[in-house]
Amino acid sequence: MSHITSSNRPRGGGQGKGGARRQENNKIYAYPLPLLFSPPPRTTVSLATSRVLGIFGSSNIQVENPHCEGVLDRATKSVWVTNKKDAMILWRRGFFGKGDLSRSEPSWHTRQVNAHREAAASAGKTLTSEEIREKRRAERIQFKLDRARAMAQAAEEAEIAFKEGRQANTVSIPSGATWKPQQSTQEPSTTEQTLVSKVMPEVEEDEDKIKEEEPLEDIEHLQLTLQETFFLIWNFDCLTVRDPLYDKRLTLKEIWQTLQEVYYPSLPSSSLKLLHSYANRFDNQFLVSYVAYHHYRSLGWVVKGGIKFCVDLLLYKRGPVFQHAEFGVVVIPVYEDPEDQITSPFRLNNVEPFTWSWLSTINRVNAQVQKTLILTYVTIPARSRVDAALVSSPACLAHYSVRDVVLRRFIPARMRD
Amino acid sequence: MDDTIEAPSFVTKATLSGERREDDEQSSGDEDEGPDWTKLPFIARPVIPKRGEKDFEPKVSGGSGLQRHVLDRARSAMLDALKATRTSSNKTVSHAVWHSDIARAHVTAARGIHFSTMGHSVSRPNLKESEGLQRAHKRLELLPEEALYLVERGSLFCWKPAETIPISSPGLEDIEGSPMTVQQAFAEMIGKEDLTLERYQVYSYLRRLGYAVTRTVPPSKEYPAAAPFPLRQVQGAVGIWTRISRLLAWPFVRISQLFSRSFDWWRPIYIRRWLLCNLSYVSVFKSLRFLPSGYSVPLHVKPPETPSSYQIFYNLYKPSTPFKKTAPPAPDFSIVVINARTTPVPSLSQLNELFDILPELPPPVPRRRTLLAGKPVPPSALSAPSTTPAVKPSLLRQLSPWTWWSTTPSSPKTAPRKPNPFAILKSGKKMVVVAAVDAGMISFFRFGQGAFEDFPMN
Numbered sequence: 001m002s003h004i005t006s007s008n009r010p011r012g013g014g015q016g017k018g019g020a021r022r023q024e025n026n027k028i029y030a031y032p033l034p035l036l037f038s039p040p041p042r043t044t045v046s047l048a049t050s051r052v053l054g055i056f057g058s059s060n061i062q063v064e065n066p067h068c069e070g071v072l073d074r075a076t077k078s079v080w081v082t083n084k085k086d087a088m089i090l091w092r093r094g095f096f097g098k099g100d101l102s103r104s105e106p107s108w109h110t111r112q113v114n115a116h117r118e119a120a121a122s123a124g125k126t127l128t129s130e131e132i133r134e135k136r137r138a139e140r141i142q143f144k145l146d147r148a149r150a151m152a153q154a155a156e157e158a159e160i161a162f163k164e165g166r167q168a169n170t171v172s173i174p175s176g177a178t179w180k181p182q183q184s185t186q187e188p189s190t191t192e193q194t195l196v197s198k199v200m201p202e203v204e205e206d207e208d209k210i211k212e213e214e215p216l217e218d219i220e221h222l223q224l225t226l227q228e229t230f231f232l233i234w235n236f237d238c239l240t241v242r243d244p245l246y247d248k249r250l251t252l253k254e255i256w257q258t259l260q261e262v263y264y265p266s267l268p269s270s271s272l273k274l275l276h277s278y279a280n281r282f283d284n285q286f287l288v289s290y291v292a293y294h295h296y297r298s299l300g301w302v303v304k305g306g307i308k309f310c311v312d313l314l315l316y317k318r319g320p321v322f323q324h325a326e327f328g329v330v331v332i333p334v335y336e337d338p339e340d341q342i343t344s345p346f347r348l349n350n351v352e353p354f355t356w357s358w359l360s361t362i363n364r365v366n367a368q369v370q371k372t373l374i375l376t377y378v379t380i381p382a383r384s385r386v387d388a389a390l391v392s393s394p395a396c397l398a399h400y401s402v403r404d405v406v407l408r409r410f411i412p413a414r415m416r417d
Numbered sequence: 418m419d420d421t422i423e424a425p426s427f428v429t430k431a432t433l434s435g436e437r438r439e440d441d442e443q444s445s446g447d448e449d450e451g452p453d454w455t456k457l458p459f460i461a462r463p464v465i466p467k468r469g470e471k472d473f474e475p476k477v478s479g480g481s482g483l484q485r486h487v488l489d490r491a492r493s494a495m496l497d498a499l500k501a502t503r504t505s506s507n508k509t510v511s512h513a514v515w516h517s518d519i520a521r522a523h524v525t526a527a528r529g530i531h532f533s534t535m536g537h538s539v540s541r542p543n544l545k546e547s548e549g550l551q552r553a554h555k556r557l558e559l560l561p562e563e564a565l566y567l568v569e570r571g572s573l574f575c576w577k578p579a580e581t582i583p584i585s586s587p588g589l590e591d592i593e594g595s596p597m598t599v600q601q602a603f604a605e606m607i608g609k610e611d612l613t614l615e616r617y618q619v620y621s622y623l624r625r626l627g628y629a630v631t632r633t634v635p636p637s638k639e640y641p642a643a644a645p646f647p648l649r650q651v652q653g654a655v656g657i658w659t660r661i662s663r664l665l666a667w668p669f670v671r672i673s674q675l676f677s678r679s680f681d682w683w684r685p686i687y688i689r690r691w692l693l694c695n696l697s698y699v700s701v702f703k704s705l706r707f708l709p710s711g712y713s714v715p716l717h718v719k720p721p722e723t724p725s726s727y728q729i730f731y732n733l734y735k736p737s738t739p740f741k742k743t744a745p746p747a748p749d750f751s752i753v754v755i756n757a758r759t760t761p762v763p764s765l766s767q768l769n770e771l772f773d774i775l776p777e778l779p780p781p782v783p784r785r786r787t788l789l790a791g792k793p794v795p796p797s798a799l800s801a802p803s804t805t806p807a808v809k810p811s812l813l814r815q816l817s818p819w820t821w822w823s824t825t826p827s828s829p830k831t832a833p834r835k836p837n838p839f840a841i842l843k844s845g846k847k848m849v850v851v852a853a854v855d856a857g858m859i860s861f862f863r864f865g866q867g868a869f870e871d872f873p874m875n
Contacts, residue, residue, distance in 0.1 A: 300875025404867030
């Protein structure tokens with residue numbers, strides 16, 4: 001499913017052909033990272049200089065690093081990017097973050113505007129991905145109703161034919177391939193109307209109102225996960241995070257510390273001793289998740305959350321705009337030393353071995369949506385092997401390791417040749 | 418799917434299961450439905466029926482005349498099929514004597530096709546009192562699962578040696594003892610020679626599908642062991658040219674290492690124009706891969722004291738694989754059988770142990786379908802050309818073309834990717850099949866060793 005999204009992009013022909021849409025997406029999402037590498041203008045002088053520079057091991061390629069800003073929110077364990085421009089950069093160059101009021105791209109504002117413009121819309125408006133989904137769902141409901149009706153009719157016909165002792169006439173039953181939605185748009189049935197009005201807010205009268213109203217304020221922000229945040233700051237230095245607790249911009253060292261502290265339980269400051277037991281642990285959830293996140297990001301995958309499919313991460317080849325996710329990743333922490341697990345104040349997810357029923361559940365869910373399940377084992381360095389003081393810097397990440405295991409069902413009946 | 422909207426009505430499963438079947442080999446497809454007895458031709462001999470479609474679903478108002486008719490027809494077809502006497506021809510029934518002390522069934526009369534893939538010959542001292550002397554004697558013996566499978570399917574008549582005087586009946590002179598019932602065979606053979614009920618259930622299921630199934634660890638010296646896995650020289654064989662070029666390039670690599678700074682954990686990625694560090698997305702992504710990953714990294718996990726319950730038990734050969742009983746080839750699949758009620762999903766160390774002894778799989782065969790589609794993905798779609806400006810190799814790199822080569826982005830145009838990376842990513846480099854048996858229900862899972870490091874997307 002390609003998603004047509006927001007922004008004031010001039011587009012002709014309304015919902016264009018898939019190819020045009022794809023080309024446009026190729027243009028918008030051309031850059032896999034927030035960094036931009038721009039070649040110098042192509043003049044003879046610059047060509048000559050680039051050649052000279054090349055000999056001396058340098059180049060005149062311009063590197064453009066967007067310096068985005070975000071605010072740490074401890075309650076939601078996320079970083080909020082409220083500046084619209086920054087949010088767009090992070091989303092479009094590498095699909096970082098998600099809109100807090102949208103399922104992926106922050107498109108709340110566009111959806112609102114579209115909804116207000118609803119009357120004129122049907123012909124040439126650009127739909128957001130959420131709107132396309134609602135339309136698709138309404139169509140699917142209609143298809144199911146049509147099919148059920150046709151089947152009931154076929155059964156009735158067969159029953160009559162059986163009583164009369166003759167061969168039943170065939171009644172065509174619509175299938176997913178043959179059914180077309182046009183019958184619903186021409187004469188929408190009552191059921192569909194109610195269903196659509198249920199999912200789309202009722203906006204009939206405000207065609208004039210909108211002109212009088214003040215321009216709609218965009219109240220949505222982009223939220224980055226802590227893993228995304230650290231990935232952007234640490235590797236590319238293209239994000240600055242402000243901590244509202246102390247009202248200051250965090251340095252890289254402070255961020256490293258703070259992102260781990262976010263996973264400490266909120267305790268009264270009196271129990272400092274207790275809090276101390278959470279510090280300098282290799283099994284901090286942030287570290288384990290970050291290792292897995294960095295692993296797949298560094299291999300060029302676009303990594304998003306996968307709670308919808310019982311998994312921790314989803315891997316997209318180029319991005320959610322282009323294809324469905326290909327893999328669902330379950331991150332499984334493995335203690336090198338089981339003793340560390342016993343003494344740990346943390347209770348990490350997925351440390352205990354899965355039961356077969358749970359593994360089957362996850363695998364079934366993912367196979368149903370054409371995804372392959374990956375079990376990603378992240379080893380947690382043993383405290384007896386690696387000095388715990390290393391946790392104070394990212395150098396400790398060198399002692400973790402990642403191994404992936406592909407899980408699929410094996411069906412002997414289909415493997416015979 | 419919105420199931421609430423789908424009222425239970427005359428939804429035949431025809432369309433649904435049809436759609437599902439084309440999907441993916443992972444979907445449940447046609448395994449879980451019962452047999453359609455009406456599809457059975459009326460014959461005296463029972464055959465395992467093919468599965469059919471469900472004709473209707475129950476309705477609130479009760480079944481109609483047509484439904485009742487269809488149901489009656491199906492029911493009588495089932496009863497007819499079950500009523501038929503189960504017979505087997507004398508010509509295809511083999512005979513064996515079960516020796517529970519050595520956990521083998523000695524085949525005294527081998528008939529039928531089963532013995533091309535079952536049984537092995539063992540030389541045993543012949544203890545015929547009448548002859549008075551011991552001499553080696555080659556005979557065909559069956560493992561407990563093999564004997565039990567043949568007994569259960571009515572192809573083997575098993576006897577139990579008895580101290581009573583041998584009954585001499587024509588043609589069965591050399592058989593001594595009392596006949597065993599199927600029940601008795603189950604009671605005596607399960608538990609012998611590491612055969613658990615779970616393992617037997619997996620064995621018989623796979624046998625019925627036509628696979629040849631053998632033990633991975635030979636239970637005795639005389640049991641033919643499978644050929645070792647063929648060595649695939651992938652990493653080992655480094656071409657002579659590569660070696661020479663590596664040797665020549667070495668000084669330059671050293672020099673460039675001297676110039677580049679040691680790894681700074683507070684700033685892992687350097688992007689700068691001097692020495693052309695990371696001036697394209699491909700090289701940035703490459704530099705990002707500095708965290709240890711993959712199976713070549715040493716695993717520091719402390720191995721548990723108890724031996725792993727994940728041991729490969731059966732070798733599996735596809736029906737199409739040429740199988741020679743006396744010299745079995747390397748298996749097509751290796752199977753671990755566990756009891757799902759008592760054994761949890763394998764841990765990383767357990768999987769690692771298994772992968773260590775398994776071979777690397779050949780790259781999957783590209784599907785014909787991609788050719789038929791005839792719509793090659795335009796290379797421009799893979800990487801927008803404007804985004805990766807051509808980086809001129811620096812002086813250093815020009816001098817040492819080999820190192821430069823290794824860092825060049827592999828362009829999809831010049832080097833066509835032979836195997837589809839997704840196919841490998843989805844199957845893994847090595848593969849072990851785990852049969853989790855939950856009170857007779859067998860779920861087969863394939864655990865593949867991930868190959869993500871070998872196929873970066875960027």
